[in-house]
Amino acid sequence: MFKNMVMNSMGIQKKSILQAKKSVIHGLGCFAVQFIPKGQRIVEYSGPRLNLEQTLKALEKGNEYIFDLDSHYSVDGSVMSNEGRYLNHSCDPNCESDIISGKVWIDAMRDIHKGEEVTINYNHELEGFSNRPCQCRSKNCPGFMIANHQLGLKNPQKLLRTMMEMSNEIISQKKNKNDLPPNKLTTSLF
Secondary structure, X not given: OOOOEEEOOOOOEEEOOEEEEEOOOOOEEEEEOOOEOOOOEEEEEOOOEEEXXXXXXXXXXXXXXXXXXXXXXXXXXXXXXXXXXXXXXXOOOOEEEEEEOOEEEEEEOOOEOOOXXXXXXXXXXXXXXXXXXXXXXXXXXXXXXXXXXXXXXXXHHHHHHHHHHHHHHHHHHHHHHHOOOHHHOOOOOO
């Protein structure tokens, strides 16, 4: 899918070290075409910079390639020139993002072997976790895409308990909503 040569954000042509192909995690994924040592900057997650209003509109339209820079701006990575658009989530990722001067860089957290899928943690918070099932198959995967700092809790039972409490609260709210007369229904939780 990616050609041998790609153009970086500075307009410099370079040889790509990623290849997009079918992934067991989800749809297409990015795979290393050569050995990538720990610490190497792999790719810029690129695309148009969006303000908050533009970001919300893109999300409403189903754009799944939004990467938050901060609370005001994001990058729309849906453009075909973005080599990082097919990075899949993993609860045990081999890469991490580094935001420098409004640009999102993907760096290797460990050595990545030729043919291995290149992954990051999407770092979603717990809120809304039930709408984000995870298929990464890592041994630390709780079954949902959630942030590294949530996975890093010293007590995995506490994480599971918190997730169960949130699920029970959603079920309770939905049940209470269904008990209201039809003209009193509020927006759906799902």
